[in-house]
Amino acid sequence: MKESTLKRVRKPARYIGGEVGSVVKDPEKVDVHMAFAFPDLYEVGMSHLGLHLLYSLINSHEAFFCERVFAPDRDLEEIIRRGEEAFSTLETSTPLRDLDILGFTLQYELSYTNILNMLSLAGIPLRSSDRAEDMPLIIAGGPCAFNPEPMAPFFDLFVIGDGEEVTVELMKLYAASEDKESFLKKACQLRGVYVPAFYEETYEDGHFVGHRVLYEQAPYPVQKALITSLAGQDHPVRHIVPFMDTVHDRAFTEIFRGCTQGCRFCQAGMIYRPVRERSKEQVLRNALRLLDEGGYEEVALTSLSSLDHSEIREIVEELHERTKHRNIRLSLPSLRLDSISLDVLRRVSGPRRSSLTFAPEAGTQRMRDVINKNVEEEDIFSSAKALFEEGWSKLKLYFMLGLPTETFEDVKGIAHIARELRALYKETTGSDRLKLSISTSYLIPKPFTPFQWLAMTPKDVVEERQQYLSKALRSRQYSYSYHEGASSNLEAVLARGSRKIADAIERAFEHGAVFDGWNDYFRWDLWLQAFEECGIDIEKELGERGLDDPLPWDIIDPGVTKSYLKKEWAKALEEETTADCRGLCHGCGINSPRTGGICFGVPNPL
Amino acid sequence: MVCRIRFRKDGRMKFLSHLELLKAWDRAMRREGIPLVFSTGYSPRPLMTFALPSAVGVRDMAGYMDVHVEDGFDPSRFYYLTKLPEGLEVLEAKEVEEVRASLMSRVHSADYAIEGDIEALKRLKSTDPLPFVRITKRGRRHERDARDYLLDAEWTERVLRVRLLAGSEQSIRLNEFIEALTGDPEAHFTYQLTRLEIYDKEGRSLWEP
Numbered sequence: 001m002k003e004s005t006l007k008r009v010r011k012p013a014r015y016i017g018g019e020v021g022s023v024v025k026d027p028e029k030v031d032v033h034m035a036f037a038f039p040d041l042y043e044v045g046m047s048h049l050g051l052h053l054l055y056s057l058i059n060s061h062e063a064f065f066c067e068r069v070f071a072p073d074r075d076l077e078e079i080i081r082r083g084e085e086a087f088s089t090l091e092t093s094t095p096l097r098d099l100d101i102l103g104f105t106l107q108y109e110l111s112y113t114n115i116l117n118m119l120s121l122a123g124i125p126l127r128s129s130d131r132a133e134d135m136p137l138i139i140a141g142g143p144c145a146f147n148p149e150p151m152a153p154f155f156d157l158f159v160i161g162d163g164e165e166v167t168v169e170l171m172k173l174y175a176a177s178e179d180k181e182s183f184l185k186k187a188c189q190l191r192g193v194y195v196p197a198f199y200e201e202t203y204e205d206g207h208f209v210g211h212r213v214l215y216e217q218a219p220y221p222v223q224k225a226l227i228t229s230l231a232g233q234d235h236p237v238r239h240i241v242p243f244m245d246t247v248h249d250r251a252f253t254e255i256f257r258g259c260t261q262g263c264r265f266c267q268a269g270m271i272y273r274p275v276r277e278r279s280k281e282q283v284l285r286n287a288l289r290l291l292d293e294g295g296y297e298e299v300a301l302t303s304l305s306s307l308d309h310s311e312i313r314e315i316v317e318e319l320h321e322r323t324k325h326r327n328i329r330l331s332l333p334s335l336r337l338d339s340i341s342l343d344v345l346r347r348v349s350g351p352r353r354s355s356l357t358f359a360p361e362a363g364t365q366r367m368r369d370v371i372n373k374n375v376e377e378e379d380i381f382s383s384a385k386a387l388f389e390e391g392w393s394k395l396k397l398y399f400m401l402g403l404p405t406e407t408f409e410d411v412k413g414i415a416h417i418a419r420e421l422r423a424l425y426k427e428t429t430g431s432d433r434l435k436l437s438i439s440t441s442y443l444i445p446k447p448f449t450p451f452q453w454l455a456m457t458p459k460d461v462v463e464e465r466q467q468y469l470s471k472a473l474r475s476r477q478y479s480y481s482y483h484e485g486a487s488s489n490l491e492a493v494l495a496r497g498s499r500k501i502a503d504a505i506e507r508a509f510e511h512g513a514v515f516d517g518w519n520d521y522f523r524w525d526l527w528l529q530a531f532e533e534c535g536i537d538i539e540k541e542l543g544e545r546g547l548d549d550p551l552p553w554d555i556i557d558p559g560v561t562k563s564y565l566k567k568e569w570a571k572a573l574e575e576e577t578t579a580d581c582r583g584l585c586h587g588c589g590i591n592s593p594r595t596g597g598i599c600f601g602v603p604n605p606l
Numbered sequence: 607m608v609c610r611i612r613f614r615k616d617g618r619m620k621f622l623s624h625l626e627l628l629k630a631w632d633r634a635m636r637r638e639g640i641p642l643v644f645s646t647g648y649s650p651r652p653l654m655t656f657a658l659p660s661a662v663g664v665r666d667m668a669g670y671m672d673v674h675v676e677d678g679f680d681p682s683r684f685y686y687l688t689k690l691p692e693g694l695e696v697l698e699a700k701e702v703e704e705v706r707a708s709l710m711s712r713v714h715s716a717d718y719a720i721e722g723d724i725e726a727l728k729r730l731k732s733t734d735p736l737p738f739v740r741i742t743k744r745g746r747r748h749e750r751d752a753r754d755y756l757l758d759a760e761w762t763e764r765v766l767r768v769r770l771l772a773g774s775e776q777s778i779r780l781n782e783f784i785e786a787l788t789g790d791p792e793a794h795f796t797y798q799l800t801r802l803e804i805y806d807k808e809g810r811s812l813w814e815p
């Protein structure tokens with residue numbers, strides 16, 4: 001980027017590159033030149049583990065070069081639109097259209113318009129069918145790729161599931177291929193690769209009825225890529241160390257993938273099955289190396305539920321022992337307010353003045369049973385008491401509204417928990433100074449969860465509940481915040497849509513929608529206009545799906561079976577819980593013969 | 607013990623904000639395994655203090671930092687740091703016996719080199735006042751004369767070298783100074799700006815203890 005541009009924009013450290021851990025190669029001397037594109041600002045994207053992981057992995061191959069690119073902030077966007085600067089990669093300022101491959105990560109649906117904006121800024125046609133042979137291959141991966149359909153027309157290929165091995169395979173294949181078409185034909189044979197052009201959606205009376213395979217060798221459904229063990233996966237052994245403050249500005253290392261809790265609203269808990277742990281030695285080796293090479297002052301041990309690692313206590317103790325002289329902080333995201341082991345917490349949570357975050361998700365035991373959030377009220381209070389005794393005085397609690405079968409009693413339960421905690425704090429410490437922040441989000445029925453068929457609870461119903469909580473929690477000790485209905489509805493439409501939604505995404509982008517995940521920029525009116533112009537009935541999109549209806553994401557096979565999801569949904573309605581499957585396999589399907597029964601050696605009973 | 611470091615900040619590093627620069631040094635020192643001394647309290651931080659930050663986009667030949675390290679440390683090790691980001695470089699390092707005043711509080715004035723179209727700056731050679739407007743934090747507009755902040759100026763063919771007040775009591779930013787000379791608030795973008803040295807009230811370089 002030009003100096004004159006860097007001098008003009010806000011926070012230029014986003015665009016300078018040159019961080020310790022970043023890699024520069026000569027694009028002329030590699031077989032495949034690609035960029036990892038994160039469709040949000042630098043400070044958001046750099047906090048994402050997957051970026052560091054794939055970057056480090058791809059660049060460890062001499063023949064490949066992976067750069068980075070992030071969404072430009074609005075000021076830089078204007079400069080690019082005026083033609084004063086080309087939209088280019090961070091490492092070598094290569095204009096994006098000169099790359100071989102541009103790979104986006106789909107982390108959240110509300111970043112979809114940013115993807116179109118980035119393609120447009122790069123001068124790359126949005127739809128794969130409009131892109132000539134000399135245009136880069138545009139690919140995507142990440143959790144939202146599990147329902148790729150709303151974005152299908154824009155991508156040449158999706159990677160579904162664990163990206164590490166298949167991405168490298170793809171790059172080898174690309175290097176050896178003559179042209180795009182022959183590449184795609186071979187690529188679709190790799191497990192985890194979905195090439196949308198080889199399928200079309202079919203409709204009857206405007207209802208989605210399924211997919212037709214257009215290229216007979218293309219698989220249906222597309223199985224997710226799965227790495228059966230992380231033992232050999234030590235990437236990233238290096239992090240890129242940002243200069244600017246990023247959202248999570250610390251070293252992070254993945255201690256396991258997958259989750260056995262089985263929360264029924266949680267997509268990650270279903271699509272990333274089964275659990276694959278890194279051993280204590282591996283975790284320690286990775287964490288210490290990141291600290292040594294990066295110079296970080298904090299390291300996070302990440303996963304979907306870090307306390308569930310079978311050796312978490314030993315890991316935390318030993319890491320603490322080996323880093324305490326350097327004043328390194330340890331953190332464990334996603335703590336639970338049950339059976340908290342205080343000794344772990346003491347090691348990881350840093351100063352007592354900081355706040356601890358927990359997600360009970362629902363206000364009553366009945367409601368928590370429905371969503372299978374296995375935490376008991378007594379546990380919440382006994383853990384809280386212990387925390388208060390230890391000196392913590394700030395808690396953040398996350399809940400959801402709009403859950404299936406939710407009644408006003410369940411909403412009152414949230415306020416009840418808040419009041420009880422306050423009373424408990426007073427009883428324990430004699431002081432009234434507890435700072436409690438409560439926040440609620442909407443339940444979004446996501447593909448591949450037992451709630452995938454549900455209607456989104458209407459906005460006005462949820463808003464009434466939010467208002468109740470705003471009143472009930474009006475006191476200096478509480479602060480209450482909630483997610484907006486409009487953007488939550490948009491997220492739901494984008495999450496469960498078919499390819500038809502792509503037209504509306506493109507139209508909304510043309511009308512100016514971008515950074516939809518940022519409250520300051522989100523424009524629901526532009527989306528409403530786009531949906532209307534494209535003939536999309538949002539009420540229908542937000543509505544219930546029949547248990548036997550074909551679903552757009554049936555094209556993907558995440559390993560967990562539909563019959564298991566149905567069973568879980570039936571149990572939810574019965575308020576029946578499903579225990580952590582570490583002790584007992586519930587037959588979700590992921591360890592079917594195909595994956596060789598890899599869950600803790602417990603055979604699938606079905 | 608305390609070591610004083612004089613460093614260069616150049617290339618892409620000149621686009622770091624002051625806080626970003628602090629963090630870059632903190633992490634670089636940790637990567638190098640320098641035996642840092644930490645503050646006490648809830649969240650211990652390495653004891654490092656800096657003189658005046660140079661503005662974003664300005665090269666710096668006079669970055670000053672005092673860093674506390676464990677006793678017995680050999681300051682010449684700072685000359686052999688290999689894990690600094692490109693654009694940061696230690697120019698000089700030494701132990702300082704006694705730090706009487708913080709680096710920041712000693713800052714009084716600084717020398718800058720302004721390179722580029724210096725013809726456009728020739729108003730400086732007249733004796734006319736050089737007004738510019740400074741908007742305070744509360745939004746009040748104050749008219750000021752850039753001459754009041756100018757201690758010295760020296761012209762060469764391509765470079766204007768100026769000494770400007772830079773301390774906490776009175777200071778002018780380079781962009782304000784160039785705006786006062788050109789009337790264009792964006793003019794500073796077109797010059798290569800370098801801070802050459804910082805001085806205390808007695809006119810001594812901050813390198814001196």
Ligand code: SF4
Pocket residue numbers: 260273274275581582584585586587588589590591592599602604
């Ligand atoms: S196969 Fe069984 S043990 Fe494995 S994730 Fe599914 S339910 Fe759990």
